Amino acid sequence: MKLFFDKFKPFFYNSNLEVISNDCMKASVKAFKVKNGNVPKWDEAIETINTFSKGEVVLNSPYIQIKCNDVNSAELLIALEKLLPWRKGPFMFNDFKLESEWQGDLKWRRISENIKPLVNKNVLDVGSGNGYFTLRMAMEGAQKALGIDPFLLFNYQFQAIKSLIDSPLEAMILPIRLEDMPKKPIFxxxxxxxxLYHQRDHMNHLNNLKAMMAPGADLILETLVVDGEKGYSLIPNDRYARMRNVHCLPSIETLKSWLIDANFRNIKVIDINKTSPKEQRRTPWIGKDAASLQDFLDPNNSSYTIEGHPAPTRVIIICNN
Ligand SMILES: C[S@@+](CC[C@H](N)C(=O)[O-])C[C@H]1O[C@@H](n2cnc3c(N)ncnc32)[C@H](O)[C@@H]1O
Structure with a gap:
């Protein structure tokens, strides 16, 4: 993806992130080489979007809004539709709203009210999706906001958004798994x-996060939890809220004990929130007839998932290395 490589150097060079740039470049090149039948369609979308003039990016809560004046809205719509499904957002292009499945502003508010300012910080957003939050981090003044997500479509979605923005917003998404990142304590x-709940080995994930943290850095960890005592975790036999790859949902006390075992300090729970259909909802931007939270819950009792597990509840923890 040419656009990606054009943006790579300016983002990494002359910054603290330069020490990981070669390895990140190699890992990204490898990831983009993977055969995926959708790539020609996604490339087409990016090529179209790249012909549009760029515009200013602003926060028009809950939307990240790009004021791209000379954009042909019909063509933009067709290009963005080639990049379905849009899980994370929402975004606005002039007055046109892209309502993603997740109303990301709600999570970002729960987080941003409780963290140290990101101004001039180097920030790593692991499992960034299409970069909605990575962009929010950059818009809050991060020196560099690097998102990593191995899912290629999300990398394309990010490039689509980023190529419409004219301001020097220091955000970048790379198709790299945390396990494959060069381990340097620079963030x-x-x-x-x-x-975390998508990881087969949760301790490995926590240790890998720690390896990326500069001395005194903050870890902001958000994950699914269940009620229970220290030591209790739910390990779904099969699916959880229709998701296949959910490995382990700890109780909050269990999660804290994992963090202690990984040598994290100052562990603070800053928020516990039951996911609502206002935050995760069916919209046309996840595809025709696609399902969302309301379809994953027991129709007779929304305290349970369709499989009979406790409905999704998320905790946000901040701690230090
Ligand atoms: C549920 S989404 C969360 C997206 C976003 N961070 C949010 O909070 O809405 C999880 C994302 O993590 C990514 N992911 C899963 N395992 C990963 C890993 N080992 N390294 C980096 N990203 C990973 C997935 O591709 C997916 O996009």
């Missing part, structure tokens, strides 16, 4: 949001 704030 002042490391975010892992909605990622």
């Amino acid at each position: 002042d704030s490391v975010f892992s949001m909605g990622v």
Whole structure:
């Protein structure tokens, strides 16, 4: 993806992130080489979007809004539709609203009210999705906001958004798994949001997050939890809220004990929130007839998932290395 490589050097060079740039470049090149039948369609979308003039990016809460004046809205719509499904957002292009499945502003508010300012910080957003939060981090003044997500479509979505923005917003997404990142302790704030429960080895994930943190850095960890005592975790036999790859949902006390075992300090729970259909909702931007939270819950009792597990509840923890 040419656009990606054009943006790579200016983002990494002459910054603290330069020490990881070669390895990140190699890992990204490898990831983009993977055969995926959708790539020609996604490339087409980016090529179209890249012909549009760029515009200013602002926060028009809950939307990240790009004021791209000369954009042909019909063509933009067609290009963005080639990049379905849009899970994370929402975004606005002039007055046109892209309502993603997740209303990301709600999570970001719960987080941003409780963290140290990101101004001039180097920030790593692990499992960034399409970079909605990575962009929010950059818009809050991060010196560099690097998101990593191995899912290629999300990398394309990010490039689509980024190529419409004219301001020098220091945000970048790379198609790299945390396990494959060069382990250098260079980030002042490391975010892992909605990622831990997808890991087969949760301790490995926590240790890898720690390896990326500069001395005194903050880890902001957001993950699914269940009620229970220290030591209790739910290990779904099969699916959880229709998701296949959910490995382990700890109680909050269990999660804290994992963090202690990984040598994290100053562990603070800053928020506990039951996911609502206002935050995760069916919209046309996840595709025709696609399902969302309301379809994953027991129709007779929304305290349970369709499989009979406790409905999704998320905790946000901040701690230090
Ligand atoms: C549920 S989404 C969360 C997205 C976003 N952080 C949020 O909070 O809404 C989890 C994302 O983590 C990514 N992911 C899963 N395992 C990962 C890993 N080992 N390294 C980096 N990203 C990973 C997935 O591709 C997916 O996009």
